[in-house]
Each structure stands twice: as structure tokens, then as C-alpha cells.
Amino acid sequence: MTERLYYNDSFLYTFRANVTDTQELKRDANQSTWAVKLDRTAFYPTSGGQPFDTGRLRTESKSGVPLEVSVEDVFEDDTGEVWHRISKVLPPGAEVSGLIDIERRRDHMQQHSGQHLLSAALIQLLNAKTVSFHLGEEISTIDIDVAAVSRDDLVRVERLSNEVIAENRPITVRYATRDEASRMGVRKLPEREGEIRLIDIKEFDLNACGGTHSQSTGQIGGLLIRRTEKVKQGLRVEFVCGLRAVKVARREFELLGEASALYPCAPGDLPANIGKQRDEARLVQKREARLLEELAELKAAQLIHETAGKPGAKVIVQNFEDRDANYVKLLAQKLTKGTTGVVALLASTQSAPALVFARSADLSSDMGTMLRELVTAAGGRGGGGKDFAQGGVPDPKQVQSVLEEAQGKLR
Numbered sequence: 001m002t003e004r005l006y007y008n009d010s011f012l013y014t015f016r017a018n019v020t021d022t023q024e025l026k027r028d029a030n031q032s033t034w035a036v037k038l039d040r041t042a043f044y045p046t047s048g049g050q051p052f053d054t055g056r057l058r059t060e061s062k063s064g065v066p067l068e069v070s071v072e073d074v075f076e077d078d079t080g081e082v083w084h085r086i087s088k089v090l091p092p093g094a095e096v097s098g099l100i101d102i103e104r105r106r107d108h109m110q111q112h113s114g115q116h117l118l119s120a121a122l123i124q125l126l127n128a129k130t131v132s133f134h135l136g137e138e139i140s141t142i143d144i145d146v147a148a149v150s151r152d153d154l155v156r157v158e159r160l161s162n163e164v165i166a167e168n169r170p171i172t173v174r175y176a177t178r179d180e181a182s183r184m185g186v187r188k189l190p191e192r193e194g195e196i197r198l199i200d201i202k203e204f205d206l207n208a209c210g211g212t213h214s215q216s217t218g219q220i221g222g223l224l225i226r227r228t229e230k231v232k233q234g235l236r237v238e239f240v241c242g243l244r245a246v247k248v249a250r251r252e253f254e255l256l257g258e259a260s261a262l263y264p265c266a267p268g269d270l271p272a273n274i275g276k277q278r279d280e281a282r283l284v285q286k287r288e289a290r291l292l293e294e295l296a297e298l299k300a301a302q303l304i305h306e307t308a309g310k311p312g313a314k315v316i317v318q319n320f321e322d323r324d325a326n327y328v329k330l331l332a333q334k335l336t337k338g339t340t341g342v343v344a345l346l347a348s349t350q351s352a353p354a355l356v357f358a359r360s361a362d363l364s365s366d367m368g369t370m371l372r373e374l375v376t377a378a379g380g381r382g383g384g385g386k387d388f389a390q391g392g393v394p395d396p397k398q399v400q401s402v403l404e405e406a407q408g409k410l411r
């Protein structure tokens with residue numbers, strides 16, 4: 001089995017090793033992907049909610065030209081062996097030096113060690129047990145076995161975690177048998193037998209774990225709890241630690257700055273200002289609806305008055321390029337509800353072309369069938385009842401001919 005160097009030193013970023021085995025993972029038309037096994041490695045393979053390390057492997061080829069490949073994935077196979085996915089194959093037996101991507105490892109250590117703290121604080125303050133952990137690209141989450149946690153309780157948990165970070169307590173690795181570990185009061189024991197690796201946050205938490213961790217709580221840097229979400233097994237808690245927390249805070253500070261510059265106001269006044277503007281917008285909408293109603297009523301009276309034809313047989317045809325479909329519908333209603341002998345063939349081409357056909361109740365023509373036939377023939381959709389129908393056509397240029405055809409059918 002590969003010796004896992006990160007077990008005893010998660011700050012080991014360079015190491016020497018020998019290639020003990022290779023396998024071809026996949027061969028495309030012109031590219032193969034390879035995996036190599038080493039006798040020892042500092043690369044962490046994806047497991048326990050923590051993603052793999054990336055980095056490089058470097059060797060000397062027979063001709064003396066160094067060969068360097070990037071490590072793109074590190075995974076365990078079914079037998080627990082660690083494999084490093086690389087783009088070019090390295091010969092078995094080759095001596096290599098490995099270089100871990102420090103920034104990624106440090107970030108993973110901050111998030112993962114922070115998770116131990118958070119899980120312990122949740123137990124201590126709320127008796128909420130962690131059932132799973134996921135270290136994501138931007139945000140990490142744990143699922144806890146309670147249905148809900150109040151905002152105040154989350155703040156207490158966050159506060160305790162950050163106090164322990166400020167105390168800079170040592171984080172050490174210990175090994176124990178299952179019985180010993182259980183006597184020590186380990187937070188969550190794994191199912192398997194054999195030696196168990198324990199992560200000890202001095203006088204705060206003791207838990208079984210195979211991941212990479214900081215050497216002291218101070219290195220976690222800080223912990224920020226974000227939103228929570230109900231999930232099947234309880235509650236999902238999002239959190240970020242260390243440099244991620246700074247990055248998130250910076251991004252959100254800048255967003256707040258941009259938003260408050262729009263008003264302009266101090267960031268703290270944003271909620272009140274947004275609430276005020278929303279109330280005003282609602283009033284404006286109500287006022288606009290009232291005005292449109294009045295306008296449609298006046299427009300309807302004007303159109304009936306202007307349209308030639310004897311009372312009882314007026315066909316009003318009009319396309320509105322500067323009014324939306326709602327206004328045209330409203331106008332069609334004003335023209336035909338409570339009137340006699342009026343047919344309205346209206347359209348709006350302000351945005352997507354819309355058509356409305358309507359008639360007074362005393363007439364007998366079938367608006368729904370007529371509109372459906374005409375717009376379907378034009379590649380559009382629509383329909384409705386005998387006295388009121390609406391629909392649309394794909395192209396505004398088709399509106400005029402549809403209106404004319406409808407007018408022709410009525411004659």
C-alpha cells in the first residue's frame with residue numbers, strides 16, 4: 001500500500017517517491033489519460049467530503065530531459081490504493097518528485113479544520129449532530145440532524161467557533177484502537193475495525209478523520225456561517241473559512257457598495273430605501289392601471305364615434321405600435337362590452353405581435369374560430385370564445401394582412 005505522507009504532516013508540500021504501477025484510464029481518438037501509483041505520496045485523494053489535491057510530478061527521462069506532468073485527479077480504488085491521474089504516462093520504477101498545489105491544500109485545510117470546529121460547536125451548544133460534510137468549490141456545507149436552528153443560535157455557534165480560532169489551540173493527530181477511541185469520547189467513530197486516526201483540537205474536539213488539517217485553530221483564520229436549507233436528513237448549513245470568508249465578504253461588500261451607489265445612500269439605509277421604493281412602485285402601478293382604464297374608455301368612445309357605418313354594424317380595425325397587448329385587450333373590452341353592433345379587430349406590435357378579436361353580445365360571428373384559423377395559417381397560436389379571442393403571430397409584418405383577411409371574412 002502507498003504510504004500516505006499527509007497523514008502525519010499535512011504541511012508537506014514536496015516529496016520524493018517511486019512509480020510502482022501505471023494504468024491507462026481512457027483512450028480517445030488521439031489522447032490517453034493515465035494514472036500512476038507511488039510508493040509514497042503527499043497527495044490527498046478525494047474522500048470523506050474533501051476533494052483531492054492537485055500539483056505536479058516531475059521525473060528525469062532516459063535522455064536526461066526532465067518530464068513534468070500535472071496531477072489532475074487523485075482517487076482511491078476499490079482496494080484503497082491511491083492513484084494520481086496525469087496527462088502523460090510515467091514509466092514504472094521512475095523516481096519522481098511531487099509538488100502539491102499549496103494554495104488549494106491550504107484552502108482545503110482551512111475549510112476542513114473549520115468543519116471540525118463547527119460540528120463540535122453545534123454539539124456543545126445545540127446538541128445537533130453532523131451527519132455529512134461536503135467541501136465545495138466556493139461554499140462548504142454540513143448536514144445536521146435537526147429540523148431548524150434559529151438565527152440567534154447560528155450566531156452563537158459561529159461566535160464560539162471564532163473564539164476557539166482566536167485562542168489558537170493546537171490541532172494534533174493521534175492514533176488509537178477502536179476501544180481506546182470510544183473510551184476517549186470521540187465525537188463520531190467510523191464503522192471499521194483497526195487503528196483509527198484521531199484529530200484532536202485541544203480540549204475542544206476529538207474526532208476520527210483521514211483528512212488534512214491545520215496545525216492550530218488560528219490557521220483556520222475565521223469562520224462565517226451563511227444560509228441554511230431544509231434537507232431530507234435535517235438541516236444543511238453553509239459555511240466558509242479563512243481566505244474564502246474574506247473573499248466572500250469582499251465580494252458582498254462591493255455588491256452592497258454598487259447597490260447603495262444607485263440610490264445613493266449608505267449601505268445601512270438600503271433595506272429601508274428599497275422598501276420605500278417598492279411601495280412607491282406599487283402605487284405607480286395602481287395609478288397607471290387606473291389611467292389606462294380611463295384612456296381605453298375614452299379611446300373606445302372616440303373610435304366608435306369616428307368609425308363609419310350604420311349603428312349596429314361598425315368594424316373597428318387598428319394596429320397599435322406603441323401600446324402593449326394588455327392595453328389592446330382592455331380597449332377591445334371597452335369597445336364591445338355593453339355596446340351593440342361593434343366588432344373590434346385589434347393588434348399590438350409594441351413587443352411580440354398580439355391580436356385581439358372581439359364583438360358585442362348582440363352579434364353572431366365566431367371570433368374564436370376566425371382568429372384561430374387566421375393565426376394558425378400564419379404560423380402563430382391563439383383562440384377563444386365566440387365573442388372574445390386572442391393570439392399571436394411570429395412576425396409583426398403579418399399583422400396587417402391578418403387584420404385585412406379578418407375584415408374580409410366579416411363582409
Ligand SMILES: [Zn+2]
Pocket residue numbers: 112113116199209210211212213
Ligand atoms: Zn477532518
